[in-house]
Amino acid sequence: MRPPKGAQSSSWPREKYNLRGRDLAGIHAEFVPFSAQTRMSGVNLPGAIIRKGSVDAIARFLEEQGSSLPQKVRDRVEEIASAGGTPLVVAENAAALGVIYLKDIVKGGLKERLARLRAMALAP
Numbered sequence: 001m002r003p004p005k006g007a008q009s010s011s012w013p014r015e016k017y018n019l020r021g022r023d024l025a026g027i028h029a030e031f032v033p034f035s036a037q038t039r040m041s042g043v044n045l046p047g048a049i050i051r052k053g054s055v056d057a058i059a060r061f062l063e064e065q066g067s068s069l070p071q072k073v074r075d076r077v078e079e080i081a082s083a084g085g086t087p088l089v090v091a092e093n094a095a096a097l098g099v100i101y102l103k104d105i106v107k108g109g110l111k112e113r114l115a116r117l118r119a120m121a122l123a124p
Contacts, residue, residue, distance in 0.1 A: 050092050058089035058096065067094035 027045060034041035040053025040061065051061050055077045059069040073089060076099045080087040086102040 052090045065094035
């Protein structure tokens with residue numbers, strides 16, 4: 001389901017489904033921001049380390065936890081990448097939980113605009 005045209009994607013679900021944030025201070029959450037060096041982000045909770053990121057980054061994270069990326073997850077990553085999507089792997093502690101399929105939506109008319117730029121030798 002997509003947000004209505006013009007709606008902010010971050011606020012639309014909260015408004016549509018009446019979702020409210022919760023106070024995370026009480027659960028001692030430490031957020032780990034995404035960085036280009038680690039290629040992952042996540043949160044540290046008491047008893048749980050959760051990460052989301054590139055397949056290589058999560059594979060390294062799992063190795064550091066004494067585990068490895070299951071073949072089933074690697075297969076799903078390959079399916080997503082072969083279909084033109086961006087796979088992101090989610091892990092908790094030493095276990096891969098699943099794969100998120102990110103798919104870019106190309107805006108209408110973009111193909112034609114890029115063709116015009118190429119014709120003017122402004123783009124590869």
